[in-house]
Amino acid sequence: MASSNFIDYVKINCRSGAGGAGSVHFRREKHTPKGGPDGGDGGRGGHIILKGNAQLWTLLHLKYRKHVKAENGTAGEGGRRSGAQGQDVILEVPLGTIARNPDTGKQLAEITEDGQEIILFPGGRGGLGNDHFKSATQQAPDYAQPGEAGLEEWVVLELKLLADVGLVGFPNAGKSTLLSVLSAARPEIADYPFTTLVPNLGVVAYRDYKSFVMADIPGIIEGASQGKGLGLRFLRHIERNSVLLFVIPANSDDIRQEYNTLLNELREYNPELMDKDRLLAISKIDLVDQSDIARIKETLPKKLPVTFISAVSQLGLDELKDSIWQRLTANPEPAE
Incomplete structure (x- = not known):
């Protein structure tokens, strides 16, 4: 994903369609000069619908679409003919x-499956025609x-x-290199912070x-939860992993x-x-000695599964994948 093409936040004005008006109409034919009411119903207005598409990875296609308007329903007609629904x-x-909702922050919908459809804003209902209002005492409602x-x-x-x-x-921790070695992804990699x-x-x-x-999230810095660095913009992606x-x-x-600093920012x-x-x-680990690795092991949390790796030298990668798969297919207690 090129940085200019990855859009994960858009704000759009949506307007669902208005319903069509019901018809006031009376049956008038050659041999029925005073027929009863036969006004049809108006068609409902068009919905604004969200639909999941597994082939999309970004909201780029909606970036410049600031106003979305569904079609209005059409009015009913005589002969009990209903109006067309708005598209x-x-x-x-x-x-x-x-x-x-941009003002309250209330969640309106969530799309998690391919083909899933949710009506975000329903169209207005069509009005009832005068045919619905006839009665024994009101035989010609107008x-x-x-x-x-x-x-x-x-x-x-x-x-x-x-x-x-x-x-x-943190930035420059080797996340992008790891992703590039383990998968076919080709993220930008360089020896300076915030490459990703x-x-x-x-x-x-x-x-x-x-x-x-696997998702490579842009590097976190201390204070990211308060908006520092790349801040809150990408922390939300971690919620779905x-x-x-x-x-x-x-x-x-x-x-x-x-580790404690990263954990605190997430908390x-x-x-x-x-x-x-x-x-x-x-x-x-290709940059340190075996004695350093032994010293590092002594400082780490006991219940936290740890793997020592080098993406450049291809060390420990199979062990890491085994550990990840074990976690994905089991339900262990969270590490301390």
Whole structure:
């Protein structure tokens, strides 16, 4: 995904269609000069519908579509003929898209499956024709219902990437290199912080033709939960990952402290993230000695599964995939 093409947040003005008015009409034929009421119903207005599309990875196609308007229903006619329904507007979105009210933050809809459709804003109902209002005492009603107005609202669409494993770490921790080695994804890689400016997805092949999806989330810094660095913009993508894989380089000054800082940022952003399964990968072990690795092991949390890897030297990658798969197919207690 090129940074200019990855859009995970759009704000759109939506207006569903108004319902058509019911008809006031009386049957008038050559041999029936005073027939009864036969006004038809108005057609309903068009809906605004969200539809999941597994082939989409971004909201780019909606970035410049600021106003969406569904068609109004048409009025009813004589002979009990109903008006036509207004045409619906279907907004196709990637899986993992959430619709929110921009003022209250209330969640309106969530798309998680391919082909799933949710009516975001229903069209107005069509009015009833005067045929519905005849009675023994009112045999020639000369009124009908007007159509119901449509809804006009602003809506925010947010994309939260759906992935099995989310890579969590500081900038330049080796997350993008790891993803590029494990999958066919080709994220931008360079030896400076914040190379990754957008999330990247890759499918990791596992044994016996199995696979899982891994997401490289842009690097977190201390204070990200308060909006520092890339801040809240990408933390939301972590919410949809089944397993969180923390990546910390072996040559860091204090690995335990880095892990605690990352954990604290996630906790500050959303305490529910603490319930997710967590793994720790100590990357870049080709840059340290075996004695350093032994020392690092002594400082790490006892219940946290740890794998020592080097994406460049291809060390520990099979062990890491085994550990990830075990977590994806089991329900272990969250690490401390």
